Amino acid sequence: MALERRKNGFVQKSSNGFIYPKNSPKRIKLDDKSFEHFEETPLYVAILTYLCYAVLTIFGHIRDFMRRNGLVESHSAMEKDRKGYVPLYHSFESFYTRNIYRRICDCWNQPIGSVPGAFIDVKQRVSTDKNWHFKMTGESIRVLNMGSYNYLGFAQTDGPCADAVEESIHHYGVGVGSTCHELGTLDVHIELQALVAEFLGVEDSIVFGMGFATNSTNIPTLVKKGCLIFSDELNHASLVLGCRLSGAVIQVVKHNDPIDLEKKIREAIISGQPTTHLPWKKIIIVVEGVYSMEGSIAKLPEIIRIKKKYNAYLYLDEAHSIGALGPNGRGVVDFYGCDPRDIDLLMGTFTKSFGAAGGYIAGSKKLIHHIRIHSHSAVYANSIAAPIAQQIVSAMEIIMGKDGTGIGQKKIQQLAWNTRYVHDNLRKMGFIVYGHDYSPVVPVLLYVPTKIAAFQRILMERGVATVVVGFPATPLVESRARFCMSAAHTKEMLDEALKVIDEVGDIIGVKYLQHKMNKS
Known part of the structure; x- marks a missing residue:
């Protein structure tokens, strides 16, 4: 075969x-x-x-x-x-x-x-x-x-990434101790956010110190009561928590099944909101690129077609696919050859392919500006540590070929x-x-x-x-x-x-x- x-x-x-x-x-x-x-x-x-x-x-x-x-x-x-x-x-x-x-x-x-x-x-x-x-x-x-998420082998204590991290520790120290709105935004953070946006092919991005919190604290900044979320039945707990905290109505769809997704979206638009039957304020589809328990890859082209047909938004969690899929390592979007601008919210983590920690959300400048102002992880949590940010920058530059090798x-x-x-x-x-x-x-x-x-x-x-x-x-x-x-x-x-x-x-x-x- x-x-x-x-x-x-x-x-x-x-x-x-x-x-x-x-x-x-x-x-x-x-x-x-x-x-x-x-x-x-x-x-x-x-x-x-x-x-x-x-x-x-x-x-x-x-x-x-x-x-x-x-x-x-x-x-x-x-x-x-x-x-x-x-x-x-x-x-x-x-x-x-x-x-x-x-x-x-x-x-x-x-x-x-x-x-x-x-x-x-x-x-x-x-x-x-x-x-x-x-x-x-x-x-x-x-x-x-055979059990770690070290997909690209960057989790190591020697090599160019480790050397750059060691140098950053001498320059920045090991922690930031402040939010990005106060004293926690360093030049390495600005460099990282610009590099993530360039890597993904979108306008802007924002990074956070924890991957789980990237989902659970940012989804509520985007949807609220009167909105509708379609969530894959095998979505990660961080996505489930973020959807629940938002106050929006949640409909669970069969795993990686565009037919079931389209059927439920059509029915939801026809029926409207419960009791009032008013139109939904916003509809958002939440899926993952690679599902960590099933090993399945989202059928992204079909999901994008549905999203466009019904004017819904698409939130794509690329925690396990970014760096690990696609001819250029740019995730499931790269794997299928889709246009990254067709995905409204590109989310991912740095804990797998980059050998670091934290997460990101990328998209349009207007969207990222809104998240940067309203996200609890941006307002209240410490910024990602500078040495960790440097590890990600170094690994991403190697993936992109910016190191000249x-x-x-x-x-x-x-x-x-x-x-x-x-x-x-x-x-x-x-x-x-x-x-x-x-x-x-x-x-x-x-x-x-x-x-x-x-x-x-x-x-x-x-x-x-x-x-x-x-x-x-x-x-x-x-x-x-x-x-x-x-x-x-x-x-x-x-x-x-x-x-x-x-x-x-x-x-x-x-x-x-x-x-x-x-x-x-």
Whole structure:
């Protein structure tokens, strides 16, 4: 299938061996199902998963009964001496955390002792009370890092970015200690905002010190009561919070489904506001470029068509796509060859591809001026630290080729090659892999809760580190391991990792795609 797509002209192989979409992004067809994969959960696996959670729930109630009656020691937070008070919180709200999450939390909360580069040092620890408390052993294990958002490999302590950051520390210090409206705007911030706007191809931008706050505090500056938001059902929590804080009416649309989006927009315009049926003051579509749990890429050309047809606004979160997609690393807009001016609000973070922190919103000068005046993150929060801003400037200049080298383009191409290589090989091994072929997020479905911990622990023992995710971050029956690609990975590293993943998949039995193929 992959070779056939290449022959049809969807991808090309360059002289340096990298495989990447051709410069004409229009060749990427939205209706080509081979690019995006979402397998149905096998029925027997779904039944087994529900049975596992049922057993865990039953034993959880038994353990809670024993704790209440003093048969076993309880480590949970409990209110004492509050006679006459209504309970401040309900114990059952932490039932899942107490009885299920704790059993495998050693996989989800491991201390790291190094930078998130190609290899990391994971601190070793032990627990004698089933993961309620840990004791550090003083030892660490060096493993290949397949779980960090270091997409372009800029998270490192040497090289031109690190040198520029070190120099900026001597010049500016390590913090700003003021908002951008007071004493917190430095020349490096002005340089960064101008560079972001140039990189994205828009008029202006504003940067913030925290990516989560970029969404949650700025959406309320744009919409309010009487407005309507269409939000993808798998949008990030920061987008969900920002939409809720705005006071606007929110309609959730099916994930990455332009047909459902257009249907609901049409119905909303016809019906108008609830009760009054007056026209909506404003309609805004909120989507992500790459969805971090699914590995899917937004069908941006279709969404832009709908937005124009119904005079809606478009808010695009490029946290996981900026730097990681497109022939120039300019995100999903670049990936499809769309005009950035067709997106009203371009949002992104610097924590993934740039090895830094913070976020940005970019668009027209008039829009950015409004956000700069009204945003709570601009008015009340400290500006982004100068060394962090310098890290972003240095990384972005390398990506854009302003450093006079081809390093940025090589990183973009290496990430694209790594992504496709791992996607193809995992599927050949028999794993069910979600998402788009060019997404740097590669989710491998594990389903059964007991296999979440087993998969991560055995991988770690064999020298590969990744992130495992379960309920409530995913649907109950769609627990997964999430591999994140990086330009810092060489083919030799990936081959070794794939060999280990293949072995572990056989050991714990999570090659569900292979089972389906055998049956057919």
